[in-house]
Amino acid sequence: MDFKGKTFLILxxxxxxxxxxxxxxxxxxxxxxxxxxxxxxxxxxxxxxRKYGNVISVPGEVSSRESLxxxxxxxxxxxxxxxxxxxxxxxxxxxxxxxxxxLDSMINNHLKYPLLSISSFLEMLNKGSAIxxxxxxxxxxxxxxxQLSYASAKAGLAKAVEILGAELLDRGIRVxxxxxxxxxGDFVPERDWRSLRKLGDEKAPPEDFALVAGWLMSSEAExxxxxxxxxxxxxxxxxx
Numbered sequence: 083m084d085f086k087g088k089t090f091l092i093l094x095x096x097x098x099x100x101x102x103x104x105x106x107x108x109x110x111x112x113x114x115x116x117x118x119x120x121x122x123x124x125x126x127x128x129x130x131x132r133k134y135g136n137v138i139s140v141p142g143e144v145s146s147r148e149s150l151x152x153x154x155x156x157x158x159x160x161x162x163x164x165x166x167x168x169x170x171x172x173x174x175x176x177x178x179x180x181x182x183x184x185l186d187s188m189i190n191n192h193l194k195y196p197l198l199s200i201s202s203f204l205e206m207l208n209k210g211s212a213i214x215x216x217x218x219x220x221x222x223x224x225x226x227x228x229q230l231s232y233a234s235a236k237a238g239l240a241k242a243v244e245i246l247g248a249e250l251l252d253r254g255i256r257v258x259x260x261x262x263x264x265x266x267g268d269f270v271p272e273r274d275w276r277s278l279r280k281l282g283d284e285k286a287p288p289e290d291f292a293l294v295a296g297w298l299m300s301s302e303a304e305x306x307x308x309x310x311x312x313x314x315x316x317x318x319x320x321x322x
Contacts, residue, residue, distance in 0.1 A: 084111060088111070088113070090165060091168070092114065093167070095127065097268040102291070103168060103170070105292070108135035114135075140156045142156065151202060164207050164211060166299045184230075189234075189238075214260070214295055221239065256307040258298040261310050263284055263315070265287075266287055282320060284317045
């Protein structure tokens with residue numbers, strides 16, 4: 083994928099999907115700004131990716147408009163505008179209707195904070211940009227009975243992709259999403275990740291999900307908008 087001359091911001095970078103996505107974008111020629119609240123993790127990822135291209139770490143919180151404005155100020159000190167925004171804020175907690183212990187954290191992580199992030203950075207997105215959000219296979223397909231808050235929040239995020247896609251049509255900004263099955267382990271640059279899984283496995287390395295995410299953010303996918311793509315190797319076809 084060719085990302086030469088493009089600038090992307092990834093919020094909620096982890097050592098899994100976020101790291102892998104940054105790797106593919108940077109290798110494609112993009113300038114990539116990566117952000118999370120963990121400065122040590124960001125510095126490590128930045129150092130490892132620097133040999134492939136231009137990557138800039140921008141630490142910060144996404145838990146409020148104020149903290150997001152602080153990140154935006156730091157981003158603007160490096161670039162004037164963005165061609166893509168990926169919001170990868172994670173977190174997982176199981177609960178049921180009898181014990182809604184994960185309700186606040188799952189709604190915040192998977193719906194409130196992503197929407198606040200988009201609202202904050204919308205002004206920086208160029209026409210032709212793409213926004214990428216991460217739902218979950220359990221949010222758009224059959225859910226587990228122990229994932230009430232998690233799956234509900236991820237289902238809401240999937241619907242938000244469609245609504246935002248409609249809202250931002252006139253701005254020329256696409257909104258797309260992926261629904262991963264199970265992202266397994268940390269990313270390792272240049273490894274043979276395909277040997278670590280087979281078609282139909284529930285778990286797969288971060289690379290498999292990051293490649294689809296990167297493609298959705300590329301100009302090759304400019305006619306894909308307002309949809310969430312299941313990325314599961316077909317494991318949903320095995321669920322009984």
